[in-house]
Amino acid sequence: MNHPDPQARLQPAATVAPITFHRSPDLGTPARESDTLVTLSIDGNEVTVPAGTSLMRAAGLAGCSVPKLCATDSLEPFGSCRLCLVEIDGRRGYPASCTTPAEAGMVVRTQSPRLAELRRGVMELYISDHPLDCLTCAANGDCELQDMAGVVGLREVRYGMTGNDNHFDAEHAAAPDTSNPYFTYDPAKCIVCNRCVRACEETQGTFALTISGRGFESRVTAGAGESFLGSECVSCGACVQACPTATLTEKTVIEQGQAEKSVVTTCAYCGVGCAFEAEVKGNEVVRMVPYKDGQANRGHSCVKGRFAWGYATHPDRIKSPMIRASIDEPWREVSWEEAISHAASEFRRIQAEHGRGAVGGLTSSRCTNEETYLVQKLIRAGFGNNNVDTCARVCHSPTGYGLGQTYGTSAGTQTFDSVQYADVVMVIGANPTDGHPVFGSRLKRRLRQGAKLIVIDPRAIDLVRSPHIAAAHHLKLRPGTNVAVINALAHVIVTEGLVDEAFVAERCDAESFAMWRAFVADPANSPEALEATTGVPVAELRGAARLYATGRSDGTAADLANRRPNGAIYYGLGVTEHSQGSTMVMGIANLAMATGNIGREGVGVNPLRGQNNVQGSCDMGSFPHELPGYRHVSDPLTRALFGEAWGVDIDPEPGLRITNMLEAALDGSFKGLYCQGEDIVQSDPNTQHVEAALREMECVVVQDIFLNETAKFAHVLLPGASFLEKDGTFTNAERRISRVRKVMPPLAGKADWEVTVDLARALGYPMDYAHPSEIMDEIARLTPTFAGVSYERLEELGSIQWPCNAAQPEGTPTMHVAGFVRGKGRFMPTRYVATEEKVNARYPLILTTGRILSQYNVGAQTRRTPNNLWHAEDRLEIHPQDAEERGIHDGDWVGISSRAGETVLRATLTGRVQPGVVYTTFHFPESGANVITTDNSDWATNCPEYKVTAVQVVPVSKPSEWQARFQRFTRRQEDHLRAASADGKVEV
Amino acid sequence: MEIQPLIKMANQIGQFFEAWPDPAQARSEIANHLQRFWEPRMRRAIVAHVEQGGEGLALPVRDAVKLLAERQAGH
Ligand code: SF4
Numbered sequence A: 001m002n003h004p005d006p007q008a009r010l011q012p013a014a015t016v017a018p019i020t021f022h023r024s025p026d027l028g029t030p031a032r033e034s035d036t037l038v039t040l041s042i043d044g045n046e047v048t049v050p051a052g053t054s055l056m057r058a059a060g061l062a063g064c065s066v067p068k069l070c071a072t073d074s075l076e077p078f079g080s081c082r083l084c085l086v087e088i089d090g091r092r093g094y095p096a097s098c099t100t101p102a103e104a105g106m107v108v109r110t111q112s113p114r115l116a117e118l119r120r121g122v123m124e125l126y127i128s129d130h131p132l133d134c135l136t137c138a139a140n141g142d143c144e145l146q147d148m149a150g151v152v153g154l155r156e157v158r159y160g161m162t163g164n165d166n167h168f169d170a171e172h173a174a175a176p177d178t179s180n181p182y183f184t185y186d187p188a189k190c191i192v193c194n195r196c197v198r199a200c201e202e203t204q205g206t207f208a209l210t211i212s213g214r215g216f217e218s219r220v221t222a223g224a225g226e227s228f229l230g231s232e233c234v235s236c237g238a239c240v241q242a243c244p245t246a247t248l249t250e251k252t253v254i255e256q257g258q259a260e261k262s263v264v265t266t267c268a269y270c271g272v273g274c275a276f277e278a279e280v281k282g283n284e285v286v287r288m289v290p291y292k293d294g295q296a297n298r299g300h301s302c303v304k305g306r307f308a309w310g311y312a313t314h315p316d317r318i319k320s321p322m323i324r325a326s327i328d329e330p331w332r333e334v335s336w337e338e339a340i341s342h343a344a345s346e347f348r349r350i351q352a353e354h355g356r357g358a359v360g361g362l363t364s365s366r367c368t369n370e371e372t373y374l375v376q377k378l379i380r381a382g383f384g385n386n387n388v389d390t391c392a393r394v395c396h397s398p399t400g401y402g403l404g405q406t407y408g409t410s411a412g413t414q415t416f417d418s419v420q421y422a423d424v425v426m427v428i429g430a431n432p433t434d435g436h437p438v439f440g441s442r443l444k445r446r447l448r449q450g451a452k453l454i455v456i457d458p459r460a461i462d463l464v465r466s467p468h469i470a471a472a473h474h475l476k477l478r479p480g481t482n483v484a485v486i487n488a489l490a491h492v493i494v495t496e497g498l499v500d501e502a503f504v505a506e507r508c509d510a511e512s513f514a515m516w517r518a519f520v521a522d523p524a525n526s527p528e529a530l531e532a533t534t535g536v537p538v539a540e541l542r543g544a545a546r547l548y549a550t551g552r553s554d555g556t557a558a559d560l561a562n563r564r565p566n567g568a569i570y571y572g573l574g575v576t577e578h579s580q581g582s583t584m585v586m587g588i589a590n591l592a593m594a595t596g597n598i599g600r601e602g603v604g605v606n607p608l609r610g611q612n613n614v615q616g617s618c619d620m621g622s623f624p625h626e627l628p629g630y631r632h633v634s635d636p637l638t639r640a641l642f643g644e645a646w647g648v649d650i651d652p653e654p655g656l657r658i659t660n661m662l663e664a665a666l667d668g669s670f671k672g673l674y675c676q677g678e679d680i681v682q683s684d685p686n687t688q689h690v691e692a693a694l695r696e697m698e699c700v701v702v703q704d705i706f707l708n709e710t711a712k713f714a715h716v717l718l719p720g721a722s723f724l725e726k727d728g729t730f731t732n733a734e735r736r737i738s739r740v741r742k743v744m745p746p747l748a749g750k751a752d753w754e755v756t757v758d759l760a761r762a763l764g765y766p767m768d769y770a771h772p773s774e775i776m777d778e779i780a781r782l783t784p785t786f787a788g789v790s791y792e793r794l795e796e797l798g799s800i801q802w803p804c805n806a807a808q809p810e811g812t813p814t815m816h817v818a819g820f821v822r823g824k825g826r827f828m829p830t831r832y833v834a835t836e837e838k839v840n841a842r843y844p845l846i847l848t849t850g851r852i853l854s855q856y857n858v859g860a861q862t863r864r865t866p867n868n869l870w871h872a873e874d875r876l877e878i879h880p881q882d883a884e885e886r887g888i889h890d891g892d893w894v895g896i897s898s899r900a901g902e903t904v905l906r907a908t909l910t911g912r913v914q915p916g917v918v919y920t921t922f923h924f925p926e927s928g929a930n931v932i933t934t935d936n937s938d939w940a941t942n943c944p945e946y947k948v949t950a951v952q953v954v955p956v957s958k959p960s961e962w963q964a965r966f967q968r969f970t971r972r973q974e975d976h977l978r979a980a981s982a983d984g985k986v987e988v
Numbered sequence B: 001m002e003i004q005p006l007i008k009m010a011n012q013i014g015q016f017f018e019a020w021p022d023p024a025q026a027r028s029e030i031a032n033h034l035q036r037f038w039e040p041r042m043r044r045a046i047v048a049h050v051e052q053g054g055e056g057l058a059l060p061v062r063d064a065v066k067l068l069a070e071r072q073a074g075h
């Protein structure tokens, strides 16, 4: 690590060569899977392909490319353009190679004088109905029509251009549709190849587009003749990506022109972790294109990653470090040195006055693995305690605990690709089409192919009924009764003889299984006994259990004789954010083990992670009781390992969780917090409580790209860097470690990891890294599951799913294949305990929370983009019946009060929620959704119970008292910020 | 530390292990959980509370906290 020349260190031997990304070529039609291989000859080259492969793809694989327009290998062939004609010995005519499957022994020619002539004819027709303004077109140089004209050698166009045989001139052209904030549709340039329509159907699964009209009148129509923005289009960009011409084009490309280079990186929004090519010009991003070879997203994206990256250069970005003595004072811009040394001396002073444990820190799931690792290292080694926690506390900490207890490791078991082998998919408390859109599209594709769907959710999420998809069972349970439902499902499986006895006998711990079996078989856990509690009809529940275990809703043990279906469970925060979150995760794990749905493709237990690096931040030792790799701080061997590497003695006692830090602050024993990329004031429950605790602290250091809600309570503000401004890695929900690559320099001069290094140094604990790759090398040295991970290997493999070590040098796509990580799978009895948060006459409704596609989490990023066009405010969804009882109309302002507080939102009347349940998102700080959530939390991990709050809803005419206070406080803090920049700028 | 939230948390932990048929095992599991996940000042507070009678704590949880105290004393 101690290399003399920093430049040389920046480029370790293996990565010296400039990185070039080879987008794999477009082979025209998708790959086929088959056990039968066929061998044929194409232009004299012999090629062997799986049966079902098109001639076009086979030709591509043989190194002969066939011209094409309507085909692209992300979509099923359509056969409309007739440009891809070939000759086949013994066959008459000129079949389209994209729709003709390869057969054994075929002899195929892709080039001949006759083919050339035919193709020129086809191209001539296309070009005759296309404007010839290539030189001023946004797609000039990036247009397949232009390319094909060149390929076929088109030299003249004999007809069109005027009169009635074109659709684009002034007389005939329809106006461009510019309603979508990110892309335009210019019908004049459309060649009606249908790729966009197919992309919307096959890749995205939204079915928003059709081709309407005939001949020269044909055009692409969104929705029922609406604008793109007004239609059901979700702005995923798949159609834009598929369009071979400039018809559908990103507005940034029209405005800025085409990029000079591209850098492959990873989306910083959700836990799908899509790979993108960031196309840049100088230091400016021109567009983000989903990376075709991205192993998580396979070339698809959603509106957030694809388009909503403009926040990175938003004027609200904090560009200079700032300090102040109290939160009632204006900020003062200072140099990095002053800010860092001030923070360090404050932390040391607090520790001297109040003890070593009086300070702590928070890592962020939005930062890289390397940054997270450094923050926990700074706390454990620099502060000398284990008071480190992370935002995963408030989302997936029960996943860590629950899967750790049952399987021995805190992570999902599959790849996203695995869903294409699932026969039955159970989605519990997750809303993949909004929360994890790219996975949602994969899932929808599988469901359209015939896999069965079970949804367990109080609310009718989109998946329950969407184009060509209908859930076989929607268990519309009462919020807070998850565990009762999972126990009832288990009861059916155990008492109807649907357990996979062979799997359990071989793979699971017998004693724990016997205990669990006796527990769930108890009639108290039967669907009949629990119906009144859960609100789920017995027949639905029994049907769902049978479907998951046997593949048929009326299935019996007899159906299992031949084959067990692949049953896969996907779950989200609707599982974890409950007082019994950990119990529910264990209940899910039990169910999968009992039915043998673990250890192969198509099955498994899959937590859908909210933020991009939740998995990574947990892996990196962000929890107060465990070191990186989920090893408890009480374990002397692990402590010795890290202690030696870090040159310190590691505290053997667990530290404070975030909730406990806040309690301790109110109690006076916790005074200083280093908070990197987290916004606890907005994201944590019971806002008043969080604010009161922060006010008690003497030194709050916030490192963020914006003045977030927590920064308003800070004493030191350190500018953060967005994912475009640094190198590192993120780990997605599949345990996939992917590179984040710098595409522009940090706006404030430092990447986040550099700031942590500086702070550590100022604390008297020097860290010596010249590049994040060195941090990863240290992680790999100290963490067995990461032993084989390095930037070099990431370059070679594209991405790596941990564990990656000598036994699994290329990583581990599917977990627990031969045995569970803990040895034998452990069943845990999961008694249902009703939450303390109960409805009564005063608070008769249950509030549950969720998220929406266009906004992300606390919204700090997406609110600063045109995504607001789709969702400009959080609204309260309420059932028309409950609304009517209260005299509430659609769009009315309503006050929502709970035992914790009160806020005001506008109401949306909808049958999506059941009577007695109301629902809102939490993307806007002024909504104060967490003003009403309580401090109830999961018994094992303190993950807050966001999903169940008893509330009353009444019509109101003005904002709540909290909101009025919030507005005043925000205005004051913004003044404090303005005062800093007015105060003479410090150059960085 | 404020004792009420700790009492609530400890009781919740107790409720989970109520499903264990063997009370001795349940008691040991609760004590383990407190040992592994509670920061020392939280453990000290709950032990002190039990020493003063442990009001508000379910009986098995009280027993588990005593076990925790014994284990710590044994260190
Ligand atoms: S952006 Fe996506 S959802 Fe919208 S029309 Fe295109 S493919 Fe369909």
Ligand code: SF4
Pocket: A189, A190, A191, A192, A193, A194, A195, A196, A197, A220, A239, A242, A243, A244, A245, A247, A248
């Ligand atoms: S908009 Fe583009 S992809 Fe769609 S039909 Fe027209 S040319 Fe083809």
Ligand code: SF4
Pocket: A267, A268, A269, A270, A271, A272, A273, A274, A297, A301, A302, A303, A304, A305, A306, A436, A437, A438, A439
């Ligand atoms: S937000 Fe999620 S699904 Fe959307 S592009 Fe980013 S990683 Fe992919």
Ligand code: FES
Pocket: A067, A068, A069, A070, A071, A078, A079, A080, A081, A082, A083, A084, A096, A097, A098, A099
């Ligand atoms: S590419 Fe085969 S018909 Fe269009």
